[in-house]
Amino acid sequence: MTSFQAFRIHDDENGYRGGIEQIQTDTLTPGEVLVKVAWSSVNYKDALAGTGKGRILRSYPLNGGVDLAGVVVTSEDPAFREGDKVLCTGCGLSETLDGGYAEYARLPSRWAIPLPRQLSLRAAMQLGTAGFTAALALLRMEENRQRPDMGPIAITGASGGVGMLAIDIFSAAGYQVHAISGKTGHAAQLRTLGAAEVLDRSALAPAAKPLERAQYGGALDNVGGPALAALLPRIVPYGNLAICGNAGGIKVETTVLPWILRGVSVLGIASAGTARDIRDRVWERLAGAWKPRHLDTITTAVVGLEQLPEVFEKMLAGESFGRTLVRVGGEDSL
Template identity: 40%
Template sequence: MFKGILLEESGKQTHASLQRLNEQQLTTGDVLIKVDYSTLNYKDALAITGKGKIVRNWPMVPGIDFAGTVLSSDNSAYRIGDEVLLTGWGVGEQTWGGLAEKASVNADWLIPLPPGMTAKRAMAIGTAGFTAMLGVMALEQAAVTPDQGSVLVTGATGGVGSVAVQLLARAGYEVHASTGRPEHSDWLKSLGAHTIIDRIQLDQEPAALESQHWAGAIDAVGGRTLARILSQTKMYGAVAACGLTGGVALNTTVMPFILRGVQLLGINSVHIPNAKRMEAWQRVHKSLPLTYENDVNVLTLDQAIEAAHDMVAGKPVGRVVIQP
């Protein structure tokens, strides 16, 4: 038996509870893992609270990422005692996820824990940090360099945004951080933000083209904010889009693309080839401070459900790590 958060559907309502489960209930996979750490992501919070249509199969153990130790394996790629991590692949949505003491998944979804990285550090970074690194890599591949001007990060106090601020600042970019929480301005500046912008300034209907402000951007908001960023991006700049907290609709024009050569770069952190996964994880591990994981909030499974409700209400700041 092992403990896990179980989501059950009753009518149109989601009920979340901490339960004792057995291994026979686990989603079929060829590797059984002891979960050492997981993360409470915004997507997990939506699943737990029922505020978003995240879960595809019921009942469900949420948790879109985890790091742990192999307990048994029917795949030659992994042996008992190997340290592994997983993000994406529909785990916590279609198959049982990481907010439990054990998980069973397909070996193809795993990657070895990078050398020198602990399970706690991996989940302090988590899907959010991994996504932020993919965003930085996308801007680099689009030839956005620090000498071209300032870069913007939206949703800067969130998981993706806060890591993106650090990664970009440490890479030499002048980072402008957009947030709806001005009380956390000093914290964002301690992460490397040069300037703090009230999110209201961006959450407005854009003109087809506006004054050129940004060499690049990592946007975790979407909606009207993303449309306005595109209208303000400099000639041959690029915007990496990885979130939708501001809405899924994108009402814009072709003007930024055909008159300024702006690139809109979609970031999908769920289905990424393992070679690119390893590159991103190794880079984010090396790029963040060695003490990074000391600044995260570590909670137990018993506290995760309440924390999910707080997260949807916009209360936490930064990363929330779950230690089963």
């Protein structure tokens, strides 16, 4: 039994709260693999969970953090040995299982992903749920016959973690990317990542007609709401619109015409519950042909557990840019 620090979230008679606590390994939620956590990251979902502004956790108390990468300490599954490096994103972390904002975590072995040889623990969390989501979107779009010659890919919320990684990943895969953001002051950085064009979000004005001029071969929408409604009538015939976020709202007012006249497909990207075999394929690509070329540029902050509340508030206020990496027990050399 080991005592360690964790960012732990409660909801009880004393209210909803999260903060640093000292806990012991025997209090962790069950799992066959005990991991000493090196790195985690901050996602929008983490900010919602850590502040209580979104009801993410399904039981309490739990350690926050939907991502983690670290080293196996003990394992009841012979597939993992002491010293193995592993990662996990989603899979119930910070929902039903203790998450990565802690010096130790237990993982069900079916969700522990062996760290690809081409990635460090740090790089795995520079990617994290954000990179996994972007790559999962591209995988699903290509499985549904998306091709670069169909036209540019629009990426909304382009200055966020998913958006920036998606620019890098999609452009590396041969697609022309049009980045759409409310923070066009970062246009130069987005072009460095591979965006051919950077457009203010006002470019997605509400569609005047049920079908607008088809200008995008496909899209990855991180925003939802009016932005999604504006994108849909602008997708070319048989293009794909992948949806992975709702920062702009959960309701969409549109028509059926893009579906029944252009054959546009809308693909839901639910990264947290992705099946294991698909996870393996996504991480294989992220460590190989789709590995982003600008991870250090996209990583705009490195913080410790004690700084998480400040990061959460900034993210929910729309003031964040890029990816925030959380150093739990890791060093840059890992």
